[in-house]
Amino acid sequence: MEKRTYSQMAYEAVKEGLIRGAYDGYVNGRRIAAELGMGYSPVREALQRLDQEGLLKRIPNNGYFVREIEWKDINRIFQVRECVELFIWDQLFEALDGTILARMERLHEREIEAAARQEFAVCREIDIEFHGILPELYRNQDLLYLYYNSREKQMICVNQPLMLYNQEAILEHGHILKQVRAGKKDETLELLRRHILNFRERMQRHIRRDGVYQDG
Numbered sequence: 001m002e003k004r005t006y007s008q009m010a011y012e013a014v015k016e017g018l019i020r021g022a023y024d025g026y027v028n029g030r031r032i033a034a035e036l037g038m039g040y041s042p043v044r045e046a047l048q049r050l051d052q053e054g055l056l057k058r059i060p061n062n063g064y065f066v067r068e069i070e071w072k073d074i075n076r077i078f079q080v081r082e083c084v085e086l087f088i089w090d091q092l093f094e095a096l097d098g099t100i101l102a103r104m105e106r107l108h109e110r111e112i113e114a115a116a117r118q119e120f121a122v123c124r125e126i127d128i129e130f131h132g133i134l135p136e137l138y139r140n141q142d143l144l145y146l147y148y149n150s151r152e153k154q155m156i157c158v159n160q161p162l163m164l165y166n167q168e169a170i171l172e173h174g175h176i177l178k179q180v181r182a183g184k185k186d187e188t189l190e191l192l193r194r195h196i197l198n199f200r201e202r203m204q205r206h207i208r209r210d211g212v213y214q215d216g
Contacts, residue, residue, distance in 0.1 A: 006038050006039075006042035007042040007045040007046055007049075008046075009036065009038070009042070010032065010033075010036060010038065010042045010043045010045070010046035011045075011046035011049055011050065013032070013036055013046075014027065014032060014043070014046050014047065014050060015050065015055065015152070017032075018050075018055060018056075018066065018152075018155075018156045019152070019155050019156060023066050025065055025066055026063060026064075026065055027047065027056060027063070027064045027065060027066065028063075029043045029044055029047055029063070029064065030043075047064045050064075051064060053149060053152075054067065054149070054153060055067060055152060055153065055156050066156065067153075067156070071204075073153070074200060074203055074204055075200070077150050077153050077154050077200075078150075078196055078197065078199070078200040080146055080147075080149075080150040081131075081147070081150050081151075081196050082193060082196050082197070084135065084143050084146050084147050084150070085131060085134070085135070085147070085192060085196065086189055086192060086193055087143075088134045088135055088138045088140075088143065089134055089188065089189055089192055090185075090189060091138065092134050092137060092138060093180075093185045093188065093189075094185075095137075096180055100133065100137070101177070101180060101181065103133060104130060104133060104177055104180075105177060107126050107129060107130045108130070108170070108173050108174060108177060110122075110126055111123050111126040111127065111130070111170055111173070112170055114126065115167065115170055123170075124155070127169070128151050130173060131147070131151075132147060132148070132151075135147040135148075154203075168198070168202075169195070169198070169199060169202075172191065172194070172195040172198065173195070175191050176188060176191045176192055176195065179191060
């Protein structure tokens with residue numbers, strides 16, 4: 001197996017660990033290499049890549065750490081989401097056919113069911129897929145990267161999964177879909193904008209100024 005492939009495997013494994021909240025601050029590259037059964041070099045390359053993407057922070061002579069959230073980071077994350085998602089929805093709204101809408105509605109039904117079971121991690125994954133449908137269809141890799149990178153930072157920067165998917169957020173998805181079905185573009189875009197900003201506000205309410213996530 002080529003070194004590049006090992007590096008990609010390490011990158012995906014570490015990112016998955018970050019999303020699951022598997023690391024308590026420090027990310028031990030040599031331990032990860034041992035767990036993956038590979039040398040340290042590809043893991044180091046993966047850590048460097050995650051540092052460049054803003055998902056880790058390298059401290060000289062100390063190693064790599066989960067990037068702790070700051071108040072300015074929250075605003076940057078949601079500024080990216082607002083710019084990317086609203087632009088793409090504006091560009092593709094007239095192309096939203098029955099197949100796309102049906103896919104969104106199925107996801108919405110699934111998240112209602114998951115929330116009823118209090119499966120918030122499932123709600124999170126459904127939310128990412130719901131919001132990712134149009135960026136995927138738009139086929140602009142740069143914008144697609146910005147969307148997924150902002151979502152990854154949103155999940156990772158507090159060092160544990162965010163459980164902020166409540167009935168309010170799910171209802172907002174329903175309201176957005178209602179306006180899509182009615183063909184009301186301006187109303188849809190405004191609801192989408194408020195939906196994104198509402199999540200930012202919920203996130204800010206649950207994070208202390210020292211960057212620690214508080215559930216409840």
